[in-house]
């Protein structure tokens with residue numbers, strides 16, 4: 001099968017990415033399905049994988065990307081939820097469905113949790129084999145979802161939903177600060193917050209992106225390159241701060257995030273794109289009754305809920321740009337430079353229709 005693979009890590013991702021033929025994804029075993037991928041979408045995680053994550057790392061050649069959508073090509077025994085020919089979304093978080101966390105319904109806390117494109121072969125290939133629990137039929141919406149939109153949906157929507165709804169429990173009337181509005185999780189968190197009736201303060205280093213954020217419902221926008229965010233947030237909130245901060249930047253924004261929080265505020269982090277080592281003054285945490293929460297991906301119930309919302313016409317993915325498979329390296333570059341607003345997608349199948 002045709003695939004985009006990494007043959008090493010470190011340096012410029014484009015230097016290690018190759019479009020080549022590799023062995024087909026294995027035939028589906030009991031409880032598995034094999035999907036003919038139409039499009040794959042990139043996430044910041046894919047940049048981390050390309051630069052080399054600590055730990056054992058992937059075996060090379062490694063098929064890249066976690067997000068994807070396509071058509072069920074074949075199914076293993078016992079699979080009843082989908083049939084060959086079904087158009088499906090892929091949930092890239094693979095759980096074992098047997099550990100105590102899975103049995104409690106917390107699949108993204110699974111002790112053997114793995115992600116397509118990180119620990120397992122990814123979606124930027126003509127075929128992917130995965131558990132049947134990780135595919136779901138594309139909901140019918142008008143206009144019909146494009147393959148690019150379908151591929152762009154799962155990782156960021158699931159991640160943002162768990163952060164904003166399950167973890168932060170953001171309520172109508174509260175105010176949330178969302179950093180870096182061009183990124184997929186941030187953009188989706190903004191839209192979920194508006195669905196909940198909350199007020200959103202969005203930041204970016206790009207005034208163009210801030211203008212888009214306004215169109216998507218952001219109540220206030222701040223340029224974090226030219227403005228001191230904590231001062232502006234205080235000014236916008238009668239000096240009280242925001243109830244919730246949605247973080248995925250890490251080192252570069254952590255201190256400011258805490259300075260933006262209202263007393264009793266909640267901070268949820270799902271990433272550290274600027275670096276993982278943040279300073280924390282514990283006196284501020286206990287004195288102000290802060291709650292700091294981690295979050296990664298989401299469970300099966302949350303995934304079903306975001307797919308249901310998609311079917312109702314909400315949370316339709318925002319696609320930044322679509323690249324042909326041969327230009328996957330350029331897709332990585334666009335993401336690495338942070339130029340995107342929404343998802344960067346790569347078409348995989350030759351008969352791709354955007």
Ligand SMILES: [Zn+2]
Pocket residue numbers: 095096097098099100101102103107109110111112
């Ligand atoms: Zn488990």
